[in-house]
Every structure is written in structure tokens, then in C-alpha cells.
Amino acid sequence: MALLEVQGLSVAFGGSKAVDGITLQVESGQLVGLIGPNGAGKTTTVDAVTGFVPPTGSVTFGGILLDGPGRFRRHALSPTKRARLGLARTWQSAELFVDLTVMDNLRVAGERNADAALEEILESLGLLAFSGDLVTALSHGQRKLVGVARALAASPKLVCMDEPAAGLDTKESEHLGKRIREIADHGTAVLLIDHDMGLVLSISDYVYVLDFGKVIAQGPPAEIRTNDQVIEAYLGRRHKEQLAAEATK
Template sequence: MTALLSVDALRVTYGGVTAVNDVDLTVPEGKVVGLIGPNGAGKTSTIDALTGYHAPSHGTVVFAGDDITSLRPHLRARRGLVRTWQSVELFDDLTVEENLLVASQRMGVLQALRDLLLPIATHGREDVDWALELCGLTDVADRLPTELSHGRRKLVGVARALAQRPRLVLMDEPAAGLDTDESIELGKHLRGLPEQGVTVLLVDHDMGLVLSVCDEVVVLDFGQVIARGTPEQIRNDDAVVAAYLGGHKEESHA
């Protein structure tokens, strides 16, 4: 299986605190890989390092065969490595479609000059239409984000990332705040992404979602990988149960 993303000995520190400690991670092309762990395990710190928002203190990040460890976030995005965010930060005065149109534009001098002459509606729409359809948002394309449910707003955040036509999308807690039906709907969309040429690294606390859509799951605890394997293997791993799944199961029966 070809590795689209390969991470070797990644270490992330904040002052004297080590948030991620020598993590190795491989994301095969055409797969959905889960990255889970309890609060403070280093999941978001890992995503920040992989997408260039926080420079690692050690290690290498290779994407599509190229070392991108020192690249800035926008340059990684141009290569096809994008992310979503835990919080739903949308332009509430723009329609859903316009939010995606803004995200789909690769900004630069030529693009800025074109924006002075052409309204945004005349820009290429193929990627935006594709992302809207993929996330089931075509019917609300002309509505404002404030008119949508929380679940659909989260889907707009996913669609905004997809409007950039990425090869790999890193999703940070896309199911946070969703009810069961909304989480199931999100899972359907995520599971279909590899068929559209989009590989996924999924970080989420919704274990039902992660274990139902992922081909492989990597588990972090205190910044280190403590387990990796198929969803079935992760379910039955004693170290995972002790660190994370056990607590989740107890909460679900409360």
C-alpha cells in the first residue's frame, strides 16, 4: 500500500512540555485512518504539526514523496494537504456556496488581480459543486450558515476543505456536538471520500464513528503511540481499553 503521508519520529513541544513524543505515522493513499486518544493525548498537536501550524522540534513529515517538514501551511494546502477545525468558523454573511468559493481560490498576485476585475460568482465552480454534492449540501447552497443546524454547519466546514480538491484531509473533531443521526450521516460522507480520490486522517472522540468508518486506527496516550491496527484489533486491545475505550464505555452506560 502506497503511503501518501509518512511521519517519522515526530516530536512537538510547547516550552518545556512535550505534547507529541517521537510519533511514527503512516497514512496509506485511499484509506480512512483514525487517530484517537483521551484528552491531552496530543492529537490536535499532531495535526497542527502535520499541517504546518506548529513547527515540530524533531522528526520529518513526508507527503506524496516530498519532505514538507519546513513548508508553511498554505504551501502544504497547495500540494493537497488540508485540514478542518474543531470550531465551526464560517463566514456567516456569505451563503454556503460562497463560503466554499472563497476556500476554493488559491490566493496569489494573479488571483488578487483577477478578484479586482471579476466577481466571485464568475470563478470556476467545478470543485465547489463537487464538494457540495459530496457532503449533501446542494439543497442549502444558497442559504446562510446561521440558517442551518449545527450538524449541517459542521458539514459545511468539511465541504469547505474539500472545495480545495485535496489529496489528504485531516479532520479535527468533525463530529463534536453532533447528535447520533448527524454523526451517522457524517460517517456516510467520510466513508465515500476515498472513492473520490480523497484520503482521510480522522481525529474524533466519537468512537462509534471512528470504529465504523476507519480502515486503521492509531491510538495516542501522553503523546506516544500505544496501539495501532484495525478497528476490531483496537476494540480488543487491553492498553487501549485502559487508556481510552474503557472510560468511554463507562460513560456510555452512565
């Protein structure tokens, strides 16, 4: 059994299904990408997996049923309990304590970890030099890295990262990509969400593509890159967005 098993997961807001029956797996230490255009249901999937919105379907983590059909739904585990089991996440907007130092942001999240372990995390992300700095003194890119560091502070088995590269320039994004790959290589599984295919395809072991709440393709990056449906979902949409943007110029 995989570390994370998601089966037939659906989330409805009002009448419309944001997530529509998706099934996916993440193995221990694996880096799995979840990509798709804006509005595809990526964030909602992570919200459901980590316990922030109630889904139908089932979510199993480390062999434990977190949420499932019938009586299991009433006993769905809270986000805090899921985090204690080793299921961590980052947020699309970094959600740091801006009036605390970088190190204190990690201390809050990693209460059971000694400072030495937290410093090791900062070091691995190239943040150690900023450990005593207030978050407000950091660049946007550095703050995104602190968000990742904070998720790692609790020594999770799996980190779900929601658009960690959003707002970063190409160089910062490449740097972050390398660090994320290292996190997985050191044994922490990663579910990496992004709407930018480039970063995800370059570092993931396996990729799921969402569109309109459904998995429209899955496979190793090399297969996803040449998948016609994926190209259509992205290029078709992007082309339309470009036309719309040009029309308003």
C-alpha cells in the same frame, strides 16, 4: 512510500511534550483514524503535520519533505504551501465565514475550482439545497458538513479532519461518517481525528491510538476494539470522569 509519512514527530509546549515521537502513515485514498482521550495530542499532531506548530521529527507528503531535521527545519513549508500540495484540514470549531453563503465559503477556499465542481461537493454531502443560504441559517451539524466541504473545495489529496462529529447527535454523526467513508472511497485520503471511538472504528481502514502524546496501539479497527491498553485508556479515564461528575452533582 505512503502519501503521508510522519516519523518520530514531537511537539513540546514549555517543558511538556504534547506529542512524543509518533510515527504514522496514510496511504493514498486510505481512511486512517487517530483516536485518543482528550489531551492525548491529536490536534497538536494535525497542527504539526499541516504546519501550524513547529515539531521535531519529519513529515513527508507526496514524496516531498515538508519538515525534517537540520537544515530542513529552517526550510519547513508554510501551511499555505502544504495546502497547495494537497494537504487540507478542518478545524475543531468549524471556522466558517458566517456572513457568507455556503457556496461563497467554498468559493473562497476552492478558488481554482469551477462552481460546478463545488456544487458537486455540496451535492455529495447533501448540502446542495443550502448552497445560497447564509451559514448562520444552518444547524450545527450542517455547519460541520460545510467545514468538510470547504476542505474538499481545494481538491486535496489528504484531508485531516479534527473532530468533525463533535457536538453532533448520533444520527448526524452516522450521516457524517457515511459521507467521510465516501470521500475516501472516491480517492481522497482522510486522517480522521476523534475522541469518540465508535465513529472512527466503524469507518476507518486503519487506526492509531494516542495517549499522553504516544501511539499506544495501531491496527485495523477490529484489533483496536479488543486491545486492552486502548480499553484501559478510554474506560479507565471515562470511569474517573464519571466519578468526578457524580461527585459534583
